[in-house]
Amino acid sequence: MAHESRPSAALGALRAAFPHTLPVLTGFAVLGLAYGVLMASKGYGPGWSFLMSALCFCGSMQFAAIALLTTAFDPVQALLLSLMVNARHLFYGVSMLEKYKGLGKKRVFLIFALCDETFSLTSSVVPPPGTDRGWFYLWISLLDYLYWVAASVLGGILGGVLPFDTTGLDFALTALFVVLFIEQIRRRENLTPGLLGLACTGVALFAAGPDNLVIPAMILTLGCLLLGRRRLEA
Amino acid sequence: MTPFLTPGQTLCVVLMVMLGTLCTRFLPFLLFPENREAPAVVLYLGRVLPPAMMGLLVVYCLRSVDLTAGSHGLPEFLAVAVTAALQLWRRNSLLSIAAGTALYMLLVQVVF
Numbered sequence: 001m002a003h004e005s006r007p008s009a010a011l012g013a014l015r016a017a018f019p020h021t022l023p024v025l026t027g028f029a030v031l032g033l034a035y036g037v038l039m040a041s042k043g044y045g046p047g048w049s050f051l052m053s054a055l056c057f058c059g060s061m062q063f064a065a066i067a068l069l070t071t072a073f074d075p076v077q078a079l080l081l082s083l084m085v086n087a088r089h090l091f092y093g094v095s096m097l098e099k100y101k102g103l104g105k106k107r108v109f110l111i112f113a114l115c116d117e118t119f120s121l122t123s124s125v126v127p128p129p130g131t132d133r134g135w136f137y138l139w140i141s142l143l144d145y146l147y148w149v150a151a152s153v154l155g156g157i158l159g160g161v162l163p164f165d166t167t168g169l170d171f172a173l174t175a176l177f178v179v180l181f182i183e184q185i186r187r188r189e190n191l192t193p194g195l196l197g198l199a200c201t202g203v204a205l206f207a208a209g210p211d212n213l214v215i216p217a218m219i220l221t222l223g224c225l226l227l228g229r230r231r232l233e234a
Numbered sequence: 235m236t237p238f239l240t241p242g243q244t245l246c247v248v249l250m251v252m253l254g255t256l257c258t259r260f261l262p263f264l265l266f267p268e269n270r271e272a273p274a275v276v277l278y279l280g281r282v283l284p285p286a287m288m289g290l291l292v293v294y295c296l297r298s299v300d301l302t303a304g305s306h307g308l309p310e311f312l313a314v315a316v317t318a319a320l321q322l323w324r325r326n327s328l329l330s331i332a333a334g335t336a337l338y339m340l341l342v343q344v345v346f
Contacts, residue, residue: 167339
């Protein structure tokens with residue numbers, strides 16, 4: 001609608017975006033809580049969990065950073081580890097160059113908050129017709145961000161007292177990636193790159209082990225995608 | 235428990251982790267600004283990387299599963315299979331994720 005006012009564009013986009021973030025809410029609630037609890041158990045209270053989550057917002061690296069906080073002070077190691085663990089974001093950025101075009105100030109936050117889960121949603125889910133694209137992506141990014149920050153602070157405050165057994169609940173994030181993988185490869189032209197990513201990461205896991213698989217997997221995938229460009233673009 | 239690092243050192247580690255994260259997130263957008271057309275190969279990668287990265291993330295989530303010990307990855311395998319099959323059949327994302335997660339919780343808490 002041409003004359004739709006800004007608040008209702010924002011509200012409409014929120015209604016469209018929120019259901020997509022529910023699996024992330026589930027997964028982040030569990031993992032964020034676990035992160036806050038773990039930080040608190042090392043003497044770093046909710047304030048530190050808040051700072052780390054709000055400034056870095058990088059789930060798996062935040063867990064890795066706990067090791068950095070419980071050993072001899074080494075800022076260079078912290079920077080290098082962060083660059084390595086987070087290297088996959090480079091590919092997310094390349095993927096979102098076109099989709100995040102022309103979104104003004106919102107774009108800065110979209111890039112800042114481009115974590116695995118937000119990327120998987122904004123790269124796979126198409127905003128419904130009539131929905132403001134910028135607001136739709138912003139709500140997904142902002143909601144995911146708030147879930148993570150809130151859960152990690154709550155974990156720091158509660159310190160491990162959870163009302164029920166949540167073992168396995170974090171599988172929601174794995175399931176989310178499985179679902180979005182299926183949705184991606186439904187499109188015919190995406191089937192080969194999807195299977196390539198799966199296979200290359202499998203090979204990297206086998207060759208480099210679970211702790212060092214990200215960079216070998218990225219290099220292998222990139223190599224295959226570049227070598228197969230002519231066939232994949234046909 | 236008292237923290238291992240001083241508050242100043244902790245803040246420094248937080249800022250270093252933040253710097254590393256910011257670099258990896260902003261670099262592509264700084265290299266290929268929106269007012270200029272990116273090279274064709276970058277646009278090509280932008281199209282094929284999303285499905286490839288989704289494949290990476292699936293394996294990444296399952297990287298610590300030990301096939302040789304414990305439950306031999308059976309709960310993970312079953313829950314992923316049910317999630318994928320439901321999604322292919324009904325195409326209802328929340329249903330697939332909820333059912334897969336519930337099955338996984340049941341398997342790891344009660345069965346195995």
